[in-house]
Amino acid sequence: MLKAILFDLDNTLLNFSGFKRETALAAAKAMKQAGVPLTEKELYDRIFKIYNEKGIEYQRTFGDVLYGLELDQHHIERARQAAIIAYTKKKYECIRPRPKVIQILSSLKRKYKLGIVTDAPREKAWQRLILSGLDAFFYPVVTYNDTLEHKPSIKPFELALILLKVKPGDVLFVGDNPERDILGAKKAGLHTCLAKYGCIDYTEEMDLADYKISKFENLAKIIEEIEGG
Numbered sequence: 001m002l003k004a005i006l007f008d009l010d011n012t013l014l015n016f017s018g019f020k021r022e023t024a025l026a027a028a029k030a031m032k033q034a035g036v037p038l039t040e041k042e043l044y045d046r047i048f049k050i051y052n053e054k055g056i057e058y059q060r061t062f063g064d065v066l067y068g069l070e071l072d073q074h075h076i077e078r079a080r081q082a083a084i085i086a087y088t089k090k091k092y093e094c095i096r097p098r099p100k101v102i103q104i105l106s107s108l109k110r111k112y113k114l115g116i117v118t119d120a121p122r123e124k125a126w127q128r129l130i131l132s133g134l135d136a137f138f139y140p141v142v143t144y145n146d147t148l149e150h151k152p153s154i155k156p157f158e159l160a161l162i163l164l165k166v167k168p169g170d171v172l173f174v175g176d177n178p179e180r181d182i183l184g185a186k187k188a189g190l191h192t193c194l195a196k197y198g199c200i201d202y203t204e205e206m207d208l209a210d211y212k213i214s215k216f217e218n219l220a221k222i223i224e225e226i227e228g229g
């Protein structure tokens with residue numbers, strides 16, 4: 001019998017990729033307006049180049065974007081702070097749960113324990129949960145800081161199981177990344193469901209999930225299936 005459902009956060013419950021694109025566009029525009037002698041497109045591309053090299057959670061992106069340009073400290077700081085403010089404003093505006101997430105979680109919460117296992121840093125994970133109005137649904141919220149290991153390590157999954165006092169076979173994990181979420185949850189012995197709608201570059205070969213959903217609301221049916229079989 002299923003007792004708990006654990007979720008990945010970024011791209012599973014939130015449209016994280018869209019959020020990173022929107023905030024990068026806003027930051028690029030702000031730096032251009034602050035006098036940086038590059039086009040918005042060049043600035044946007046620089047932001048994503050840094051994300052690709054240093055990770056999507058990298059915290060000094062705009063300083064790195066401006067590094068090496070022929071600008072004095074006055075103009076660099078103006079552009080950097082303009083980018084940070086534009087990014088932050090856009091973040092407050094565009095972090096929203098995916099369609100039907102609140103409705104489905106509200107109904108699941110009546111029957112199951114719900115938790116999060118995310119690779120995001122603790123502060124960022126909580127900011128995203130609060131901004132999207134999802135912060136009251138989950139215990140525990142296991143973040144990168146709790147085990148200092150990223151999925152597919154089984155450590156973050158095991159920590160969630162300990163905190164919930166449940167057995168792996170009584171838990172379903174839902175995540176969008178086949179190589180991190182699904183592989184890790186499988187190794188830890190959980191049932192797995194791929195959130196295919198959030199999965200970039202999906203291929204069938206890398207899909208080892210027990211179940212998959214093409215939209216969040218289909219989760220209810222998967223749970224029925226697990227409970228029935």
Ligand SMILES: [Mg+2]
Binds near residue numbers: 009011012175
């Ligand atoms: Mg994800």
